[in-house]
Amino acid sequence: xxxxxxxxxxxxxxxxxxxxxxxxxxxxxxxxxxxxxxxxxxxxxxxxxxxxxxxxxxxxxxxxxxxxxxxxxxxxxxxxxxxxxxxxxxxxxxxxxxxxxxxxxxxxxxxxxxxxxxxxxxxxxxxxxxxxxxxxxxxxxxxxxxxxxxxxxxxxxxxxxxxxxxxxxxxxxxxxxxxxxxxxxxxxxxxxxxxxxxxxxxxxxxxxxxxxxxxxxxxxxxxxxxxxxxxxxxxxxxxxxxxxxxxxxxxxxxxxxxxxxxxxxxxxxxxxxxxxxxxxxxxxxxx
Amino acid sequence: xxxxxxxxxxxxxxxxxxxxxxxxxxxxxxxxxxxxxxxxxxxxxxxxxxxxxxxxxxxxxxxxxxxxxxxxxxxxxxxxxxxxxxxxxxxxxxxxxxxxxxxxxxxxxxxxxxxxxxxxxxxxxxxxxxxxxxxxxxxxxxxxxxxxxxxxxxxxxxxxxxxxxxxxxxxxxxxxxxxxxxxxxxxxxxxxxxxxxxxxxxxxxxxxxxxxxxxxxxxxxxxxxxxxxxxxxxxxxxxxxxxxxxxxxxxxxxxxxxxxxxxxxxxxxxxxxxxxxxxxxxx
Amino acid sequence: xxxxxxxxxxxxxxxxxxxxxxxxxxxxxxxxxxxxxxxxxxxxxxxxxxxxxxxxxxxxxxxxxxxxxxxxxxxxxxxxxxxxxxxxxxxxxxxxxxxxxxxxxxxxxxxxxxxxxxxxxxxxxxxxxxxxxxxxxxxxxxxxxxxxxxxxxxxxxxxxxxxxxxxxxxxxxxxxxxxxxxxxxxxxxxxxxxxxxxxxxxxxxxxxxxxxxxxxxxxxxxxxxxxxxxxxxxxxxxxxxxxxxxxxxxxxxxxxxxxxxxxxxxxxxxxxxxxxxxxxxxxxxxxxxxxxxxxxxxxxxxxxxxxxxxxxxxxxxxxxxxxxxxxxxxxxxxxxxxxxxxxxxxxxxxxx
Numbered sequence: 001x002x003x004x005x006x007x008x009x010x011x012x013x014x015x016x017x018x019x020x021x022x023x024x025x026x027x028x029x030x031x032x033x034x035x036x037x038x039x040x041x042x043x044x045x046x047x048x049x050x051x052x053x054x055x056x057x058x059x060x061x062x063x064x065x066x067x068x069x070x071x072x073x074x075x076x077x078x079x080x081x082x083x084x085x086x087x088x089x090x091x092x093x094x095x096x097x098x099x100x101x102x103x104x105x106x107x108x109x110x111x112x113x114x115x116x117x118x119x120x121x122x123x124x125x126x127x128x129x130x131x132x133x134x135x136x137x138x139x140x141x142x143x144x145x146x147x148x149x150x151x152x153x154x155x156x157x158x159x160x161x162x163x164x165x166x167x168x169x170x171x172x173x174x175x176x177x178x179x180x181x182x183x184x185x186x187x188x189x190x191x192x193x194x195x196x197x198x199x200x201x202x203x204x205x206x207x208x209x210x211x212x213x214x215x216x217x218x219x220x221x222x223x224x225x226x227x228x229x230x231x232x233x234x235x236x237x238x239x240x241x242x243x244x245x246x247x248x249x250x251x252x253x254x255x256x257x258x259x260x261x262x263x264x265x266x267x268x269x270x271x272x273x274x275x276x277x278x279x280x281x282x283x284x285x286x287x
Numbered sequence: 288x289x290x291x292x293x294x295x296x297x298x299x300x301x302x303x304x305x306x307x308x309x310x311x312x313x314x315x316x317x318x319x320x321x322x323x324x325x326x327x328x329x330x331x332x333x334x335x336x337x338x339x340x341x342x343x344x345x346x347x348x349x350x351x352x353x354x355x356x357x358x359x360x361x362x363x364x365x366x367x368x369x370x371x372x373x374x375x376x377x378x379x380x381x382x383x384x385x386x387x388x389x390x391x392x393x394x395x396x397x398x399x400x401x402x403x404x405x406x407x408x409x410x411x412x413x414x415x416x417x418x419x420x421x422x423x424x425x426x427x428x429x430x431x432x433x434x435x436x437x438x439x440x441x442x443x444x445x446x447x448x449x450x451x452x453x454x455x456x457x458x459x460x461x462x463x464x465x466x467x468x469x470x471x472x473x474x475x476x477x478x479x480x481x482x483x484x485x486x487x488x489x490x491x492x493x494x495x496x497x498x499x500x501x502x503x504x505x506x507x508x509x510x511x512x513x514x515x516x517x518x519x520x521x522x523x524x525x526x527x528x529x530x531x532x533x534x535x536x537x538x539x540x541x542x543x544x545x546x547x548x549x550x551x552x553x554x555x556x557x558x559x560x561x562x563x564x565x566x567x568x569x570x
Numbered sequence: 571x572x573x574x575x576x577x578x579x580x581x582x583x584x585x586x587x588x589x590x591x592x593x594x595x596x597x598x599x600x601x602x603x604x605x606x607x608x609x610x611x612x613x614x615x616x617x618x619x620x621x622x623x624x625x626x627x628x629x630x631x632x633x634x635x636x637x638x639x640x641x642x643x644x645x646x647x648x649x650x651x652x653x654x655x656x657x658x659x660x661x662x663x664x665x666x667x668x669x670x671x672x673x674x675x676x677x678x679x680x681x682x683x684x685x686x687x688x689x690x691x692x693x694x695x696x697x698x699x700x701x702x703x704x705x706x707x708x709x710x711x712x713x714x715x716x717x718x719x720x721x722x723x724x725x726x727x728x729x730x731x732x733x734x735x736x737x738x739x740x741x742x743x744x745x746x747x748x749x750x751x752x753x754x755x756x757x758x759x760x761x762x763x764x765x766x767x768x769x770x771x772x773x774x775x776x777x778x779x780x781x782x783x784x785x786x787x788x789x790x791x792x793x794x795x796x797x798x799x800x801x802x803x804x805x806x807x808x809x810x811x812x813x814x815x816x817x818x819x820x821x822x823x824x825x826x827x828x829x830x831x832x833x834x835x836x837x838x839x840x841x842x843x844x845x846x847x848x849x850x851x852x853x854x855x856x857x858x859x860x861x862x863x864x865x866x867x868x869x870x871x872x873x874x875x876x877x878x879x880x881x882x883x884x885x886x887x888x889x890x891x892x893x894x895x896x897x898x899x900x901x902x903x904x905x906x907x908x909x910x911x912x913x914x915x916x917x918x919x920x921x922x
Contacts, residue, residue: 014380014381015378015379015380015381016378016379016380018377018378018379018458019462019465020377020378020458020461020462020465020471020474021470021471022373022377022471022472022475023374023377023378023380025370026370026371026373026374027374027378027380029366029367029370030367030370030371030374030375030386033367033370034367034371034386034389034390037435037438037439037442038389038392038393038439038442039389040408041404041405041407041408041439042392042396042404044404044407044408044413044414045400045403045404045407048407048414087309087313090306090309090310090313091309091310091313091314093306094306094307094309094310095310097297098303098306098307100307102311104554106310106311106314107554108550108551108553108554109314109318109319109550110314110318111550111553112318112322112546112550113318114493114496114497115493115496115500115545115546115547115549115550115553116321116322116500116542116543116546117499117500117501117502117519117520117539117542117546118500118502118503118520119500119502119520119521119523119524119539119542120325120500120520120523120539120542120543120546121321122502123325123523123524123527123535123536123539124321124322124324124325124328124539125321126527127324127328127532127536128320128321128324133324134320134324135316135320155317158317159317159318159321162317162318177652177654178296179650179651179652179654180654180656181295181296182295182296182621182641182648182650182654183648183650183654183655183656183716183719184656184667184671185295185296185621185640185641185642186619186620186621186641186642186644186646186647186648186720187667187668187671187719187720187722187723188642188643188668188671188672188723189642189667189668189671190642190671191295191297191298191299193671195298197667197671198656201658201659202657202658216394216395217395219397220395220396220397220398220399220400220503221397221503222397222398222399222502222503222506223398223502223503223506223520227524227527240397240398240399240400240503241399243399243400243403243507244399244506244507247403247406247507250412252406252407252412255403256403256407259397259399259400259403259404262397262400263396263400266392266395266396266397266400267395269395270388270391270392270395274388283658283703295620295621295640295641295642
């Protein structure tokens with residue numbers, strides 16, 4: 001009896017036996033659907049890119065216009081994600097900790113960028129920040145031009161990334177045990193010391209995760225940007241638009257090259273998020 | 288020091304007020320104002336101009352197409368979400384976390400890239416292009432392509448709402464049902480599904496909102512053929528680029544309304560069935 | 571450091587209220603705040619700490635009025651029920667936290683902090699675990715880290731909220747003894763909250779018993795056990811049976827049986843007699859003052875055997891400790907003599 005069990009434990013087994021039926025069907029269907037919809041199409045992209053060869057890919061990516069589009073995309077996305085991480089933390093803190101009229105409404109509004117189609121957001125932002133728009137006009141008197149400049153792109157990217165930054169930290173703030181803060185106070189810490197040394201550090205992984213999610217979303221964003229950006233090459237042209245332009249020129253190689261770079265960034269961001277979460281689980285016992 | 292101090296676990300009143308104002312201002316400028324702008328622009332030339340925008344047959348065709356896409360894409364992702372969460376939450380197997388990561392993958396892929404991969408696969412220059420042309424099957428610049436791109440971008444919505452919740456609930460309920468003589472399907476139908484129904488609805492709502500509103504991926508595969516492959520968001524773009532702002536914002540206002548309804552339903556579900564929806568880490 | 575609480579009142583929605591509470595904790599004393607949940611004992615502790623502000627009344631640390639001193643400056647060490655350890659800090663960082671957040675002028679040097687952490691780790695018997703994170707410790711170890719952290723700031727008073735509530739029975743017993751030893755070693759004025767009467771009686775120099783936001787009695791374990799001031803204290807400390815009796819002519823009567831017990835001073839009238847299980851003995855022969863009854867059930871506990879006895883003819887049930895040698899069995903008729911008891915004027919609502 002005992003030896004069989006031992007042998008069983010050491011032998012590789014894909015799945016732990018279970019009394020619950022339906023695994024082969026559910027698992028098979030999941031893999032098939034995932035493969036057909038996601039994996040095979042993405043593999044096609046990578047395959048197509050590999051036919052360009054390394055030098056072909058290099059030529060596409062080091063093209064002046066492509067480089068500037070990638071720079072604009074990543075630079076502005078980074079900035080927008082940073083702004084979102086900061087304000088997202090403030091917003092989440094206010095929404096969880098303070099009580100004021102309109103709190104529930106604001107709480108619900110945070111998800112708006114998830115639900116509002118990007119094209120709708122795009123034309124709304126363009127209308128708001130156009131030189132004769134509600135915000136564009138007063139800003140233009142201050143000498144600040146938003147529409148058709150990188151600043152416009154930045155605003156659109158803040159819009160789409162906002163809920164990620166708020167929603168990743170919000171549940172953690174809600175979970176903070178008040179006793180922790182009281183303990184810090186009884187030990188003589190001022191309120192700002194408590195916030196900085198006791199409250200903030202455990203939130204750091206969530207803030208980073210929110211930052212990475214907002215960044216990933218911003219890098220790939222298309223719909224909400226194109227209307228406000230003006231899409232001027234070298235100035236306000238982001239990488240996704242350049243992919244579309246290359247496609248319209250039937251320049252598949254060009255489109256594929258940019259897309260592969262962006263896909264690589266997506267994978268890298270996912271990896272970073274997973275690493276942050278593994279690290280925080282190991283450190284703090286749970287996510 | 289005579290003043291009664293505020294509770295030691297909150298900030299001073301000044302800081303609280305300042306932070307609340309920052310919150311209102313930030314959310315007001317970035318979220319509320321654009322939403323208000325949509326409706327103000329749509330009704331800018333009066334109510335009759337607003338409704339006249341929907342007389343356009345192309346607008347009606349766009350609405351029909353958008354509904355058609357949602358009706359195909361959402362159920363497919365629903366079935367997938369159920370299958371995936373059943374396999375992942377109720378069984379232990381190797382490579383599970385990799386599978387979860389792969390399911391989340393479409394969230395971090397740019398919609399434009401999502402559209403591009405289908406062009407590369409099914410387009411005239413694509414891998415299967417010559418074969419499709421030979422058999423006169425239209426995928427790109429036609430309904431199938433748009434549906435595929437939509438399914439891709441809305442792929443994880445249902446699954447990721449269900450997986451954490453079903454993992455939290457464990458397998459004891461199903462095992463209890465099985466010991467009482469239920470078949471696997473019965474156990475799923477009578478025990479699992481009621482346990483997750485609100486989360487399921489929640490996932491379907493989000494999936495539907497995104498399916499109807501998707502722009503980037505669809506823009507790449509649709510070809511913008513008026514009255515045929517134009518979805519509502521694409522129609523908004525065309526009208527806007529033609530400087531037909533009232534009509535553009537009128538169609539946009541329908542999509543904004545859909546977003547508001549989705550948010551309202553979502554808030555209601557969270558308020559009413561919060562515990563029944565929340566897995567460990569929802570977002 | 572003597573702590574005086576004077577006429578403290580607090581009323582609010584989330585926590586139990588306090589009503590005109592006055593109590594003095596003597597310097598160097600280990601005092602227990604004992605009461606059922608909702609009695610206000612934790613609220614009282616939090617008011618002393620400065621985590622809650624009272625509506626009325628004063629908190630005095632020695633001669634200093636500390637009522638409105640913010641918790642940061644009050645010099646209390648507070649051990650939370652669930653420890654409230656900072657999970658992103660190591661044990662060492664947790665313990666030294668209170669020293670590190672001080673203003674530079676008051677902050678001890680790194681060496682001194684290090685020395686103090688070391689000696690505290692030794693005191694709480696956690697040498698060598700300084701680099702661990704709280705998630706890597708057992709419940710009892712976390713409890714001890716929480717105590718070391720509270721002691722590190724050299725508080726004027728140590729406050730513990732249900733210090734052993736979250737631990738299993740065995741660990742709880744060990745920690746109880748160990749806390750007593752630490753207290754004897756440091757001589758720190760200490761107040762702890764508990765709902766466990768054994769814990770309070772075993773550990774504390776004096777016990778304050780609370781009910782519904784009021785202090786019922788303050789006294790040594792001996793006093794509250796032997797001379798309870800109110801029926802509540804009597805029934806909360808140890809098992810009790812209440813026997814409805816009547817005071818008549820200076821002595822107590824159960825129905826028509828005279829009990830050889832003196833009546834309280836309040837004069838004739840309905841009286842409640844509270845009995846411990848060992849206040850009742852078995853009698854061999856019926857004589858003046860014996861009651862008769864029938865054994866309903868016999869239960870075995872770790873300490874001995876208990877019988878529930880139904881008195882004849884009233885059907886009133888009393889709990890009696892069985893003598894070790896007793897051969898009594900269920901349904902046996904039995905004769906009882908009440909040796910002692912505590913009489914209070916009958917409470918308003920008679921019943922269970």
